[in-house]
Amino acid sequence: MATIAPPTTNPNKALWEKGDFTRLAATMRESGDELVETLGITPGMKVLDLGCGDGTTALPAARRGADVLGVDIAANLVAAGTARASEEGLANLRFEEGDASNLAGIADASFDLVVSIFGAMFAPRPFDVAREMVRVTRPGGRIVMGNWIAGDPTLVAQVLRISAAYAPKPPEGFISPVTWGDEAQVRERFQSAGIADGDIACERATYTFRAPVPPAEFLAVFRNFYGPTMNAFEAAERDGKAEQLQAELAELFEAQNRAGPTATEIPATYLKVTVTRT
Template identity: 70%
Template sequence: MNANKALWEKGDFTRIAAAMRESGEELIESLGVKAGMDVLDLGCGDGTTALPAAQRGANVLGVDIAVNLVAAGNARAAAAGLDKLRFQEGDAADLRGLADGSFDLVVSIFGAMFAPRPFDVAKEMVRVARSGGRIVMGNWIPGDPTLIAQVLKTSADYTPPPIEGFISPVTWGVEDNVRERFAAAGVPTENVTCERATYVFRCPTPPRDLLETFKQYYGPTMNAFEAASKDGGADQLETALTQLFEQHNRAGADKTEIPATFLKVTVTKP
C-alpha cells in the first residue's frame, strides 16, 4: 500500500481539522476567491479550505489520497448544500484524469507537501493550473520554533528512520527548494513568492485535549507513540509534547489558541 495513503488513512484528520476551521476561512478570504472561479484544493482533508471557497461561489474540487477524508468532505459538502463542491481520491504527484489548464487557483495547505516525489507534485500543480492562474501552498518550515514544526520534529525523533530515498515533507518549507521545484516545472523564479504566515489552532478546551486529539488521530504522532511504546519511551514523548502544547498556547489554561508559522508560497503560472 502507498505509505502516504496509509499514513493519512490511519488516523482521522477531521478531528485535527476542527481546530483549523477559522484560519482556513481567513486564508480563503485573503486569496480573493470569487464566484465562478475554478478551484482545486489538493491534499484537501475534509474541506477546511475547500468549503469556504465553495461558499464564496467557486467551483471547487477537493482531492485527497485518504479515502476516509474524501468521504468526510463529501458529507460536509452535502450537509452544507454546496452543489459546486465535490471531493475525490487522488495523488498529488499524479493527477491523472484532471485536464491541463483546468483551474484558476490550485491551493494546497499542509497537504501536497506530504506527498512523495516533490518535483512531480510541482509539475502536476503547474500542469492543471491555467495560464495566469495561481498556485498557493502552505508548508510547515523545518526547524521553526512554533508548534507543528516542533511536533513533527519531536515525532520524528521517536520514529524509526525513513526508507532510503525518503524526502522530508518539511523540505517544502525551504524557499530554495520551492523555487527549484517550480523552476523544473517551467515557472520562472520571478513568478514565485514566499512569505511567512501564521495559522492558528483554536478549540474551547485546554491544550492537553488538543494534544490528545493529535495522539489519537494524527498519523505522524500516532506512529511516534506506537514506536515509543515499543521502546519504553511513550511517557517521555508525551511529556515533551505536553510541554510544547502548553508553552505555545496563548489563550490561558482553559482553552486553546496556538499559532504556528508556515511558508506561504504563491506561484503565478506563465
Template identity: 70%
Template sequence: MNPNKALWEKGDFTRIAASMRESGDELVEKLGIKKGMKVLDLGCGDGTTAVPEAKRGADVLGVDIARNLVEAGNKRAREMGLANLKFEEGDATDLKPLKDKSFDLVVSIFGAMFAPKPFDVAKEMVRVTKPGGKIVMGNWIPNDPTLVAQILKISGAYTPPPPEGFVSPMLWGVETNVVERFVQAGVKKENVSCVRDTFRFKNSRPPSAFVDDFKTYYGPTMNAFEAAEQSGRSVELKKELDKLFESQNTSPAKSETSIAATYLRVTVNVG
C-alpha cells in the first residue's frame, strides 16, 4: 500500500477536522467563490474547505488518498443536500483521470503538502487549472513556534528517521521552495505569492483531552506514540504534547481549547 494512503487511513482524521471547521469556512470566504465555479479541493479530508466551497455555489470535486475520508466526505455532502459536491479517491502526484485545464480554482489546505514528489504535485495542480485560474495552498511552516509545526517536530523526535530520499512535507512552507516548484511547472515567478495566515483549532474539551484525539486519531501522532511505546517513552511524549497544547491554549474557559497555528497561504495565478 502507498505509505501515504496507510498514514491517512490510520485512525480517523475526521475527529481532528471537526476542530478545524470554523477556520476552514473563514479561509474559503477569502477565495472569492462564485456560483458555478469549478473547484478541485485536493487532499480534502472529509471536506473542511470543500463543504463551504460548495455551500457558496461552486461545483466542487474533493480528491483525497484516504478511502475512509472520501466516504466520510460523501456522507457529509449527502446529509447537507449538496448535490454540487462529490468526493473521490486520488493521488495528488498523479491526477490522471482529471482533464487538462478543467478547474477555475484548485485548493489544497494542509493536504497536497503531505504527498511525496512535490514537483509532480505542483505540475499536476497547474495542469488541471484553466488559464486565468488560480491555485491556493495552505502549508504548515517548518520550525514555526505554533501548534502543528511543533506537534510534528515533537513527534519526529520519537519516530525512526525517514527513508533515504524522503522530502519533508514541511518544505512546502518555505516560500523559495514553493516558487521553485511552480516555476518548474511552467508558472511565472511573479504569479506566485505567499502570505502568513492563521488557522485556529477549536475543541470543546481541555487541551490534554484534545491531545488524546491526536494520539488516537491522527496518523503521524499515532505513529509517534507507537514508536515511543516500544522505547518506553510514551508517557514522556504525552507530557511534551500536553505542555505544548496547554501553553498555546488561548480559550478563556480552561475547560475548552482554542489554539492558533500559523501557516503559509500560497496563491498561484495560472496564465
C-alpha cells in the first residue's frame, strides 16, 4: 500500500496537535468498540479509519481481524495510535499522517470499509472529503461516518456551540464541521461524488462518554486537552470571560451526567451515515 502524502496546509493540523486528544479518547473506548461491533467486520477485510485519533475504532477493527490503516492529521495522535497497536501486537494495523480531503497515495477502490467517527467531519473542503472517501472505497464496499449534529441538545454539539460563542471568529470561507450532521448536506456531498441517493442512509445514534471521575474533572479534560475548547478558553481569558465559560460548561456537564456525583456517563447523539458503493 502506498504511503499517503503528508498534510501541509490544512489548518486543522495545529488545532488537533495543540492538546492531547488521547485524554478524551480514553473516555470513548467502550462506545468505540460497541460501534465497531455493529459494522460486520470480518478477518481480512480492508478498513480505512479516517480521522482515527489514537485508534478508538481502528484498534477494535484490527482486533476483529481486519487489515486496518488509520489516518489522522495530527502527528502526535498517529504516534499514540502506533504505540497502542504495538503494545497489543496488532501487526495488521498501521497509522499514517494524512488529510481526509486529499488521500493522495491511496489507490482507487482500495478498501472494503471506510470509517470516520467524528474525524473527517472536521476536515476542510467537505466535498473533497466525500469524493476521496468514495474514490478509495471498492465497489460493493461501504462508508460509515459518525458526525455531530448542529443544535442537538446533547453533550458534544453543545460543547461546540458554547465554545464557538467565545472563540475568535472563524476565517472567511470556513465551513462548520457540524454541517456533516445535516442529512441534506450529507446527501448533497455524496451525490456530488457519484453516489445515488438511495445508497445513502442516515440515522441518529448515541455515543457515550464514560470516565471514573466527577463531571467537573471530566470537563477539565475538555478544557485542558481538546483543541476547540482550549481555543475557546484562551479567547475567553483575553476577554475576561473565562469564569463565565467555565460556569456555562459546568452546568451542561452536570445536567447531562447519568452516573451520579463521583463518576461521569454522558450520552451524545450523532448522525450515523452509511454509504453503499455500487
